[in-house]
Each structure stands twice: as C-alpha cells, then as structure tokens.
Amino acid sequence: MRRKCACAVFRRTAPPPLPPAFPGLKEGFSDGSDLRQQCDLRPPPCGVPLRANENAGWPVRKPDRLLFLGPGAEGARGGQPGTGICRESPSPVTEKGIYDEAISSFFRNVDTRVIGDGGSISKGKIRSLKARAVLIDMEEGVVNEILQGPLRDVFDSKQLITDISGSGNNWAVGHKVFGSLYQEKILEKLRKSAEHCDCLQCFFIIHSMGGGTGSGLGTFLLKVLEDEFPEVYRFVTSVYPSGEDDVITSPYNSILAMKELNEHADCVLPIDNQSLFDIISKIDLMVNSGKLGKTVKPKSLITSSAGAFKKQQKRPFDAMNNIVANLLLNLTSSARFEGSLNMDLNEISMNLVPFPQLHYLVSSLTPLYTLADINVPPRRLDQMFSDAFSKDHQLIQADPKHSLYLACALMVRGNVQVSDLRRNIERLKPSLQFVSWNQEGWKTSLCSVPPVGHSHSLLALANNTCVKPTFVELRERFMRLYKKKAHLHHYLQVEGMEESCFTEAVSSLSALIQEYSQLDATKSMPVEDIPRLSVAV
C-alpha cells in the first residue's frame, strides 16, 4: 500500500487547506440566535394543515430528496452547500428554527439525545440537523478537518468512510482496490441514508477527475448507485484538471473516469479550477479597485460564505469551493422553494439531455456580486442575463456563445417575472446558435426566493458543443503520456487493470468527441423544414 510519502511524487491537486473560515452554523441563521432556544411550535407558514386519509388526499409533504456523496478531498469540501442551505431557508421560519420543507431536502432533523440511530423528526423545531450526505476519502486529513471544523455537528460520524493510505493519485487503486474493499460498507451507508428519505429523488456526487479517490472510487460509486437505485438521478459535479495541473497522471485518471461518466451518470457539470480562479480574480479586481469597492455588499459575493472576502487571497480554494456550492444551491432552489414556474431536478435531465451520451452541461452563475443599490433597474437585470452567456462567467474554460447550443436552461431566482425572462431571451437569441432541430431550445424556471445577499440571480446550464475543446485537450495530454507508456506500470500492477481499459476509455472519449464534431458541422447549414406527413383530404 502506498503511504503518504508517495505524495512527494504524486502531489494532490489541492493542498489541504486550513479549516474554512465559517463562523459556525449559528451565523447561518438570520438572527444568529441559538437554535436550541426555542419558541412554540407553529404550523408551517404555508399551512392549511392537511390530514392523512387513506382514501383521498395524501398528506402533502415536501420530499426529502437529495443525498450528497463526496468522494475524495474535493468532494468532502463540497459539503459547503450545507451551510449555504441553512442560510437560504426562508428567514421568518428559521428565525424560530423550524425544520421546514426546504431544509428537509438536504438535512435530517434528529434528536441527538435519543440513543441509537436517532429517528428523524419530520417537523417542528430544529434539534440537530444532519446532512444527508456520505463523505468518502481514502485518507483522513480532509475529513478530519471537517469534523473538527464548524460543520462537525452536521456530518454524522456514521456517514463517513475513510481509510489511511490514500489512492496515490491512481484511478486504478481508487476504482478497483478500494472499490471492492469498500463496496459493502458504502452500500450499507447509502441504504441507511436512503431509508431516512421520504422520497429520494437524486444523488449529487462531487469529485475531482484528476486524482485517485475522487476519480476512481467516485466513478465506481456511480455504477453502484445505478445498480442499487436505478430510478434515482445521478448528478455529478466533476472538477477537471487544468492545463498546468501538477498531478502528472491526471490525464490517465480523467480519461478512465470519463468512460464511467459517459456510461453511468445522468448529468455531468464539468468545472475547472482555472475558471474558478479567474472568477475570483475578477471579483478581487472589482472589489479592490476602489471603483466599486465600497458599495459591494459583502455577503453577496458568490465566493463568500459569510463575508470573509478579505481573506480570499490567502485561501483561494475556499472561495472557489464556494462558487461550486452556490452552483448547487441555485440548481436545487426551484426544487426547494416556491415560485411561479417551478423546475425540478428531473426536469433538468429531461430537457437538457437530447441524446443519452450528450449529458455534459456547462454552467454559469451571475451576478458575481451585488452592488448596494436596492432598486435594480431593468438594465442591470438585463446585464445579468448577458453576463450568463459571456465566457468569463462560465465555470469551465469554454465559450458557448461561439459554439452550437443543443439546449439551454435558465434558472432565475428572486424578483424576476416572466416578462423579464422573455424579453431577455428575445434579445439574446439572435446572437446564439442553436441546433437545427431545437431552434427554440430554452427551458426556464422562476423561483421566488433569491440567494442570500442578492435580489435576484441566474444560473444558466448549457448543453453546448463548447465542451469539446476540453475533451480534445484532455485526450491530447493523455496520448502524450500513453505513447511513452509513462507511469503505466503503476496502473497495470493493480489487479483487474489491463491495457484494454485504457484503449476502451480513450475510444469512448473519441466517440463522444466525434458526436460533438458532427453537430458542429451542422452549424452553418441553413435550417430546412423536414417535409410533413401528407394527409388525405
């Protein structure tokens, strides 16, 4: 077993950070009061309480639906959505600390005084929130930090799976060795977590592609989920290695992982560190340039968890991870909160995945910060929409505006109405190219509750051929290594690994690239109507 000393050679993509600067769960609630100090039980704000009746109406309850799986270091730190969601819950309710439907999608409410498993409490006061999450890492460092940090109470120790030796940045070790070693344990924890859900809708898997655990064990997990819970959607947030990645074998790991993503994920949201870093730099520039510095609302920064923006330079990974956390918050906002046009997670897959293989969605979040101006004139609102399509706001190095759209989703939060949405679609449509069979390929949603610190926000998800360059580059880096058989023996000596794994993986990727190329080829062709069925008069 490789021990930590191997890290000297295969350094991890992210140096283990100091505990994130969360001020603690308490600040997550709007008035900062101690959660346990409680008031009377009140009916939920939406309440005409409904009674269960076997014959007729079912009790109307919000589904608790989402499970976080964070394999690997990157994944574990993805637990940040947890705090974000605490903060997001509608304040009149959480001031009194009521466990409501929005919170229940990501957390269980447990009475920790009860010995044993602690049955979940379905409504009423919040006693103790436990994230519906399983954290997995084959080393203990990152998970230990989380357990010592301010989120320690949120993650149940029973929800962790760790080992000590690490995967040595080796996909084969993560996938084959740890996969078989921990399969049963993982399944057991998942089943337990799933049992606590009224209605399990979706798994979020957060991992990186370039390492060993996140990449290898993470993708192993996908297969397990598909077999065990075939009807539950698998959303994967994958951090792709940037060009200057310092893990030498990251191309191998990524391509081996890609094959699994192609086959077993419902939807993948690729992210890369370089784009996240660029976004942070851009924010820093705006904040520190003095031009807007004074008027930027601290809590509104897409990178902030609670206004710690001054410390960004020292701990860029926290800020970067917060962007991803915000991505997931916005993705699920319409499922958690009310709005005039709701969008559930299963609608994302339905609308944005026209063919099973083409399920890679480029995401962009706007605005990055809010000025202290309360009255937002329509022009600024429109700017938000324009920004969503600019390549500077994408979470991956990609330029959707100059590539071909297969489909696009706009998830709007806050005080935005259908007319604003339509006006902007009309305005932006002419400058975007959509595939011939989906000229009006827009999916939209309106959620009434904005993120903390903003009056409105927009998440755009694009199924666009602009992901192709990322994959092509990945393949090139892979081939450079593979041609020389560099480091290959580290993989082949793992039981179950053969050269065919590599060749199959790269041809799977090539097939995907080919599909995108074929679509790109249709870009400048004129759109012709297919002749219709003719009917006898």
Next chain:
Amino acid sequence: MSIVTVQLGQCGNQIGFEVFDTLFSDSHSSQGLCSKKENEAYQASCKERFFREEENGVPIARAVLVDMEPKVINQTLSKAARSGQWKYGEHACFCQKQGSGNNWAYGYSVHGPRNEESIMNLIQKEVEKCDSLSGFFIIMSIAGGTGSGLGAFITQNLQDQYSNSLRMNQIIWPYGTGEVIVQNYNSILTLSHLYRSSDALLVHENDAVHKICAKLMNIKQISFSDINQVLAHQLGSVFQPTYSEEGSFHYRRNPLGDLMENLVPHPEFKMLGIRNIPQMSENSLAYSTFTWAGLLKHLRQMLISNAKMEEGIDWQVRPPISGLPALGKMSLKKELRFNTSIANLVILRGKEVQSADLEGFKDPALYTSWLEPDTAFNVWKTQRAFNRYEKSAALVSNSQFLIRPLDVIVGKAWNMFASKAYIHQYTKFGIKEEDFLDSFTLLEQVVSSYSNI
C-alpha cells in the same frame, strides 16, 4: 347543474385558483348594475354551478386539485384560505412527492396508472356532492409533464367512468419560445389524446394573453399571476350565469351542455378559441364608456380577421362575397386572411344588453356551408354586469383561429422528431415512436380538416 373542476399540475392549479377567485368576487360584487333580485338570482346560479356550502358559511369550490409534487398545491390552498371568502375542500387534493419531470410519458404511463384509483375516488367524492352534474372542467397545460400527461390520462378515465357527463378541457398553449424544451412533443401527444377523449378543447394561448397584459392592461413587469388573472376573466365571462329562454331572473341551468350543443356540431371540430372585449386595466375602466355597437363591430372584425385582441385589428379583411369562393380557402403557406367559422357563441353582459344588435354575426358568409347561420350562431345575455365592466362581450368560436398555432407546434415537433432528439426520454417510460406517429397523423388530419372548411 354543477361543474366539477379538476386542476392538474402547476399551471392548472395556479389558474384554477384565479378562476374560482374571479367567479366568487364577481358574483359578490356590488357593481352588478342591476336590481337586488337580479343580483341574488345571479349569485345563486353561480354558486350552484361552482361552489358548495359548508357548515360555517364559507363556500367550497367544487374542485379537485392534483399535482405530482406538493409545493403548488400548498400555495394554492393557503391562498384560498387566506382570502376568507371561499376555500377548497379539506380532502380535495391529491399529491405526490416527485413531479413528472416535464415528461409526458411519465405523467401518462407512470403517474396515471399508479394513482388512478386515488384520483378517481377524489373526483367521485366531489361529484357525489353535486345535486346534478353537468360535466367537468379540466384545467391543464399541454407543455409540461403532469398537466399534459396525467391530464390526458384522467380525461380518458372521465370518459370511461362518466360517459354521460361532458368534458371540457381548458388547455394552456405554451409560449412559442421556450418554457420547456420538449413542449412540442408534450403538446402533440396531449392534443392527440384529448381529441379522442374530450368533448371540447377551449384553448388559451400564453402569447396572446401576454400581449393583452402588455398592450391593453399596460402592465410593465408581467408575471404569471397577471396572465392567470386575464385567463380567469376570460373564462368567467363565458361561464358566469346568463339568461335562459325565460329572461330576467332566470338563469341558464346547463351552460356547459348548451355550449357544446351550440359550438361542437361535429366531433372532428372541437377546438375553441375565446376573445373578449373590452379588456383594460382597472384604472382605465373608470374613464371609459362603450356602446354595444362599437364593441360588437370590433368583436366581429376580431373574429373574421383572426385578431387575438382589440388592438391592431386588420380592418382590410372582409368576408367573401357570396357566390364567389372565400378568400380564406388558400393553402396554409399564404396568410390565412379570412377566418371561416363553423359556429360562434357571443355572450353579452351589462347595461342595455337587450338593445345590442347582432345582425353582423348572422351573415352566412362568415360560416361554412353545412350549417345555417341560425344554428351556427347563438347569443347569451344578462343585464348583470361582469367583473366591473359596465358592458362586456365574449366570443367563443369554433373556427380557423387555431390552425396556425397548431400547425406551428406540429411543424416544430416534427422537425425534432426527425432527428430523434429526446425520444429516449419517452421510450424509457413506454411511449414508442409509433405513438408519436399516430399523434402526428391525427393532428395533421385536424389541421387539414379545419383548413378546408
């Protein structure tokens, strides 16, 4: 006779709420501009049709709320309860935890059979509370997953279980550009199924209503709530009480039945459109007066030129001179200039309604040759004003209104189908390519039939 409303999906429930709210507040409005006796008769008629009495005096809507996820129903119930004026029945809703994902196949093939018994039981309970059932309103969108798929399934069930009662589907036609990417697939599947199991489809187009909000109502930032209120106004203007043969104080007992009889003479032609005049913001109402002559002249021109609202009417369009072929009988490629009708129903509400002259609507040139204008044209009246409009007129038309929108949707769906995009999402749940083809065939037939009247 009573009408039971089934509200399906987010759209159906949001609109359903506005409909009941409008019906209620109009029937209790003090601006009926008529005598007390008249008002009471009107109220009683509306009540019998759409509400039932509860012990503590708060009327309960005759409605069943169905959705596959809980958020919207929660909101709808609480909004109604908050008004304090009326509410929904305590056990009148059915809900699941996970939506239909905008997937018609999921709504139709999974949610439908799975929840059939529970939903039909709920409807049964509501029906039992009616002294005499006229029929059903089913309010649904055709673009989403629940309203469209489950809506089609339920309508079929209603046809089987209540074959003697009428089914009118209030369908919401999506915006041309993107609410849902697969909206065209969902729409054609819904329309083809409804064509077989519904008695009439009353179509409400989002695009048209949106324009009304923008141009006529002067709303700056239009929300779905605004749109739904206009829709509710349109529905109310048709289904609020009107006089039967006996005249004042005697209200028509079965508007749904009468409407079907008047407007749907042949099962091949069941797509109905609705137009209202006047339509304006409340602020402007105070400063406007109308004459019936003026209103009816505009309404007639809206009919023959296929205008969706009273602004921007094309006055150049004229009915064909009798004896010569109608200008409208052209292929679809060219602008359909003259809108030929199969049957029309005009509803007049307000002051001096007896003086209104409707001769313009009886011109045989407006209609197909196979119905006499006497049969093809009907008018309902009441002097009781509606929704604060001193005078208002509604037109429900079975005409070529909807050829263009239908043709557009079929065309877009066909283009997408040719590339097989998204089909795997439907086949996953049992809807095969043949089902798509069947739907296309049926709808092309409908388009062709309407084009050739």
